[in-house]
Amino acid sequence: MDQTDRLTIALAKFDAYNQKDPHRIVWEGETYSREYFLALKLHEWVLKIKPEASEALVLASRAQHIGRWEIPRDSYAPGREPYLKWRRDLAHYHAQLAGEMLKDSGYHEQEISRVQEIILKKKIKVDSDVQTMENALCLVFLAFQYEDFHPLHDQEKVVNILRKSLLKMDQTGHQFALTLDYSPQGQSYIEEALSQL
Numbered sequence: 001m002d003q004t005d006r007l008t009i010a011l012a013k014f015d016a017y018n019q020k021d022p023h024r025i026v027w028e029g030e031t032y033s034r035e036y037f038l039a040l041k042l043h044e045w046v047l048k049i050k051p052e053a054s055e056a057l058v059l060a061s062r063a064q065h066i067g068r069w070e071i072p073r074d075s076y077a078p079g080r081e082p083y084l085k086w087r088r089d090l091a092h093y094h095a096q097l098a099g100e101m102l103k104d105s106g107y108h109e110q111e112i113s114r115v116q117e118i119i120l121k122k123k124i125k126v127d128s129d130v131q132t133m134e135n136a137l138c139l140v141f142l143a144f145q146y147e148d149f150h151p152l153h154d155q156e157k158v159v160n161i162l163r164k165s166l167l168k169m170d171q172t173g174h175q176f177a178l179t180l181d182y183s184p185q186g187q188s189y190i191e192e193a194l195s196q197l
Helices: 003-018 034-049 055-063 080-104 109-119 128-144 146-152 155-168 171-177 184-195
Strands: 024-027 030-033
Touching: 003 034, 003 055, 003 080, 024 034, 030 034, 034 055, 034 128, 034 171, 055 080, 055 109, 055 128, 080 109, 109 128, 128 146, 128 155, 128 171, 146 184, 155 171, 155 184
Parallel strands: none
Antiparallel strands: 024 030
């Protein structure tokens, strides 16, 4: 099996799995399975930030949150520690699922491990593929989820979340973030968070 075939097969497997997400998102009049839509947009952002993205990064971009709906947040207790455990468990679940599909698509252990390193976001700020992924994840949130999110929460919470997200990004990520369209209130929160960096 050649390189292109493996890539095409793996991406199709990821997409088919994410299309099973029962949650829906409506974007520009079209309805999508939420994780499928977000995976496509993450993939687009990765290629926008890094057009020469490695094959491992391209694969990770479509599998970063694969099967996310299968481990819901409310299956863990409330509070920060259970939340962090949920996030860690999810990341390992995504990496495991992606690994199984990559193996079925003809990838070797070393290649699979590299994709899993990116999914697990190891060596952020050091590994350029992981940093690109972090930038893209934050940009997907800002472009497709932020305007629905911020009106539901108080200013302090929103600014704190934005500040933490912006800290994970690098200068390239910040530059892209500032090109997005925000509501006046959304823009003011972004500016306040940036001023605290």
